[in-house]
Amino acid sequence: MKLSAFKRALWVYHVPTGSCNGCDIEIVAALTPRYDVERFGIMLVGTPRHADVLLVTGTVTTPMADRLRRIYEQTPEPKAVVVVGGCGSTSGVFYDSYNVAGPVDEIIPVDVYIPGCPVRPEAIIDGVVKAVAKLEGLEAGEKV
Amino acid sequence: MQERKTTYEIPVGPIHPALKENIRFTFQVEGERIRSVDVKPGFVHRGIEYMGMRRNLIQVLYLSERICGICSISHPIVLTQAVEQAANIEVPPRAQYIRVIVSELERIHSHLLWAGVAAHELGFDTLLHLSWKVREKVMDILEELTGNRVDYALPIFGGVRRDIAAEQYPKLMEMIRYYRGLFEELSDTFLRDPSVEARTRDVGVLTPKEAHELCAVGPVARASGLRKDVRQDWPYLVYGDFDLTALTPEDHGVEVHGDVYDRIIVRLLEVAQSLDLVERCLREMPEGEITSFPKIPALLAYLKKAEGEGIGRHEAPRGEVIHYVRLEAGQEGPAVWKVKAPTYSNLMPWTPMFREQEIADIPIIAASIDPCMCCMDRVHVDRGDTREALDKQALLRLSWEKTRRVCG
Numbered sequence: 001m002k003l004s005a006f007k008r009a010l011w012v013y014h015v016p017t018g019s020c021n022g023c024d025i026e027i028v029a030a031l032t033p034r035y036d037v038e039r040f041g042i043m044l045v046g047t048p049r050h051a052d053v054l055l056v057t058g059t060v061t062t063p064m065a066d067r068l069r070r071i072y073e074q075t076p077e078p079k080a081v082v083v084v085g086g087c088g089s090t091s092g093v094f095y096d097s098y099n100v101a102g103p104v105d106e107i108i109p110v111d112v113y114i115p116g117c118p119v120r121p122e123a124i125i126d127g128v129v130k131a132v133a134k135l136e137g138l139e140a141g142e143k144v
Numbered sequence: 145m146q147e148r149k150t151t152y153e154i155p156v157g158p159i160h161p162a163l164k165e166n167i168r169f170t171f172q173v174e175g176e177r178i179r180s181v182d183v184k185p186g187f188v189h190r191g192i193e194y195m196g197m198r199r200n201l202i203q204v205l206y207l208s209e210r211i212c213g214i215c216s217i218s219h220p221i222v223l224t225q226a227v228e229q230a231a232n233i234e235v236p237p238r239a240q241y242i243r244v245i246v247s248e249l250e251r252i253h254s255h256l257l258w259a260g261v262a263a264h265e266l267g268f269d270t271l272l273h274l275s276w277k278v279r280e281k282v283m284d285i286l287e288e289l290t291g292n293r294v295d296y297a298l299p300i301f302g303g304v305r306r307d308i309a310a311e312q313y314p315k316l317m318e319m320i321r322y323y324r325g326l327f328e329e330l331s332d333t334f335l336r337d338p339s340v341e342a343r344t345r346d347v348g349v350l351t352p353k354e355a356h357e358l359c360a361v362g363p364v365a366r367a368s369g370l371r372k373d374v375r376q377d378w379p380y381l382v383y384g385d386f387d388l389t390a391l392t393p394e395d396h397g398v399e400v401h402g403d404v405y406d407r408i409i410v411r412l413l414e415v416a417q418s419l420d421l422v423e424r425c426l427r428e429m430p431e432g433e434i435t436s437f438p439k440i441p442a443l444l445a446y447l448k449k450a451e452g453e454g455i456g457r458h459e460a461p462r463g464e465v466i467h468y469v470r471l472e473a474g475q476e477g478p479a480v481w482k483v484k485a486p487t488y489s490n491l492m493p494w495t496p497m498f499r500e501q502e503i504a505d506i507p508i509i510a511a512s513i514d515p516c517m518c519c520m521d522r523v524h525v526d527r528g529d530t531r532e533a534l535d536k537q538a539l540l541r542l543s544w545e546k547t548r549r550v551c552g
Contacts, residue, residue, distance in 0.1 A: 063187050
């Protein structure tokens, strides 16, 4: 796996899969002037085909499960998946819903979990940085 | 040869850069013109009402916050109103004022958020960054008052969980001054910018008649000239004391067009109105208790014995939210819990708004009602491969059956 893509600007695609908007607005807050991750080259893009990192928010509802899988497949390698929020990590408060297919890691492989309901913008930035560090470690042959 | 025009189909969603949340549009397009639109929701339905009926009321309160992260004070406020009505719980005046203050602060943050999203959909990202930069001020205040940026966990049955301390008043006043100072700049950049006006004037028009017939609520209805606002029409909490009137573009001194531009005007005016309300609340708020049940176990025990039904209504940033709750003695959770979110009423007005518009205007028209799918999403019935949709008669029959089942 070549990581030259990560050495430059990191492009992020945001996939809502049944979230309550709480984490989604914090992702936008992380991009805008107060936190301004664009100064590190982290940018939201409009399609998974341009993305290095998938930010998945929310527990996965039944109709979204297959679509999430397809988006994961459309994202070119190397890629990292970051789950934003408690309900995407563990299903959270929606654990006994009839319309939930499961937390994100039951649908696609996940690299980094960011806990919080909702997560703070600082935590999102930290999570994306951890995802990059993890992939760089993998490239250097470290065991994760 | 006779020239024949045919329409072709453009699907948008459920995951699409023009949409912030999951919903599916199917546009019938002729050239660049939209002839008709079909909307299919159901992608973010999490079955919250069902889960709520299996938990105790305090847990339901926290669950109701997770209906939507942007209206995360509106839903708990409505739920507490409904339960307080059902169980005959009094709310101390100070708690009512605190609820009003926080829900008005939420309106400010939600409208600024919307302004940024709308600017982004217009391709005007500088304005997105400006709106979200100034929005951080109210987020700081919300965090100062409630301890969290998004889910506030503030209301509880019978009052609120946190008081506003005397040393927090000056911070709130400073925020009000900050936004008042910015108001001219913001209305200048949004309302007197030729590119914003060119993209939004006479785009996505909803006439007052259509708004009335399709039961539009909130800023969408008001931008079409209907003076409709729960805070004015059915005052609750302390709103009755404030002599509040619903704002339409006429209050800005312009004629009502019912287009996207008018929706920007209304939301900007409402930010100013909310600032006035917060200031007035701070001035008039009495001292006293903040909850009538300081002990949570006592509250739970009382609610377990309570019996009755209640309806709560609240003007959320997007329009009217209604919760219906029925409590039965001996049951910890609600026997019935029904939520109606504002976007549910604002879905149908999309149809006339999109008609005869251009494809390029889809994102801004979709965003102009400030849709919140996670609030309103309903379950989508999918029986095998038949793709059978339930028609009006079938839905009516199902709802009769449910009413009979619920009422016994």
